[in-house]
Amino acid sequence: MSQIPQFLVDNLPTASATTSRPHVTLTWAQSLDSKIAGPGGQRVILSGPESMLMTHWMRSVHDAILIGVNTLILDNPRLQANLLPSSLNLPPPQPLILDPKLRFPITSRILNEWNTKPDQRGKTIRQPWIICGNDVPTERVREVEAEGARVVLVKLDARGHIPPSSLPTILESLGLRSVMIEGGSRVLSTFLHSLKRDDGSRLVDSVVVTVAPMFIGEGIGGEDVGLPALKTIHTEKMGKDAVMICEVE
Ligand SMILES: NC(=O)c1ccc[n+]([C@@H]2O[C@H](COP(=O)([O-])OP(=O)(O)OC[C@H]3O[C@@H](n4cnc5c(N)ncnc54)[C@H](O)[C@@H]3O)[C@@H](O)[C@H]2O)c1
Numbered sequence: 023m024s025q026i027p028q029f030l031v032d033n034l035p036t037a038s039a040t041t042s043r044p045h046v047t048l049t050w051a052q053s054l055d056s057k058i059a060g061p062g063g064q065r066v067i068l069s070g071p072e073s074m075l076m077t078h079w080m081r082s083v084h085d086a087i088l089i090g091v092n093t094l095i096l097d098n099p100r101l102q103a104n105l106l107p108s109s110l111n112l113p114p115p116q117p118l119i120l121d122p123k124l125r126f127p128i129t130s131r132i133l134n135e136w137n138t139k140p141d142q143r144g145k146t147i148r149q150p151w152i153i154c155g156n157d158v159p160t161e162r163v164r165e166v167e168a169e170g171a172r173v174v175l176v177k178l179d180a181r182g183h184i185p186p187s188s189l190p191t192i193l194e195s196l197g198l199r200s201v202m203i204e205g206g207s208r209v210l211s212t213f214l215h216s217l218k219r220d221d222g223s224r225l226v227d228s229v230v231v232t233v234a235p236m237f238i239g240e241g242i243g244g245e246d247v248g249l250p251a252l253k254t255i256h257t258e259k260m261g262k263d264a265v266m267i268c269e270v271e
């Protein structure tokens with residue numbers, strides 16, 4: 023797959039997004055028993071090679087890729103698009119971490135690679151940007167910034183979360199036109215339960231789910247209630263997996 027899969031171009035309208043109206047995509051990979059990770063949050067490889075490559079194409083068409091701090095701690099991901107042909111010189115997405123209390127581990131791979139591979143900056147690595155509560159002590163903010171990350175302070179909601187409804191405004195202030203929210207379970211859940219942006223318009227534009235033909239059993243996911251109805255826009259078979267693109271109704 024040396025080109026972006028056509029079904030993404032046709033059904034994921036990120037190219038027309040603007041900073042004043044950023045496109046929000048929620049995406050995850052799940053098992054047939056609706057799990058996204060194993061016991062204790064252990065990472066499970068659900069996607070086959072074809073759908074994993076598709077995920078990296080999706081990363082490349084969004085300005086930013088966002089995860090919750092637990093996923094950062096548990097998976098220590100790279101959040102790059104390094105499965106794509108390097109000859110295409112596609113810019114990597116901007117990593118954003120939702121981290122209300124600024125627990126960000128300074129040993130994390132995204133920061134370590136930013137600090138140790140300056141020749142890769144702008145080609146495959148971007149500075150990690152951490153979105154945290156405006157009540158985090160200044161010393162802690164300075165400590166994390168001194169290690170090389172950018173810290174963005176925002177007002178938290180009553181649950182101590184970054185309010186999902188305010189994410190588009192945060193993206194606009196950062197000059198980002200689109201975001202791919204890749205998990206984990208709690209972040210996906212709060213975004214699916216929050217239907218509107220602060221301006222009253224729809225919050226989530228696209229939901230892209232990879233369904234892998236396997237069972238995880240004990241694990242993370244599959245217990246949420248009160249989720250909104252989805253409308254299927256497109257389903258694509260990718261290797262062993264099915265990839266569904268939906269809209270929130
Ligand atoms: N299969 C997949 O596609 C996939 C993708 C990503 C993560 N995962 C898995 O998900 C698991 C982690 O999920 P999780 O639920 O423990 O953590 P998470 O990654 O969803 O992070 C949750 C934390 O984010 C913070 N947060 C800030 N704003 C928030 C908001 N609006 N809503 C919710 N949380 C907010 C809170 O501090 C919260 O504790 C890991 O096991 C990881 O492997 C799977």
Ligand SMILES: Nc1nc(=O)c(N)c(NC[C@H](O)[C@H](O)[C@H](O)COP(=O)(O)O)[nH]1
Binds near residue numbers: 065073099101232
């Ligand atoms: N599409 C997808 N298929 C999977 O089978 C799986 N386990 C994830 N999980 C997503 C989660 O965000 C991981 O943390 C990153 O996928 C880590 O991968 P990278 O180091 O960034 O390539 N995502």
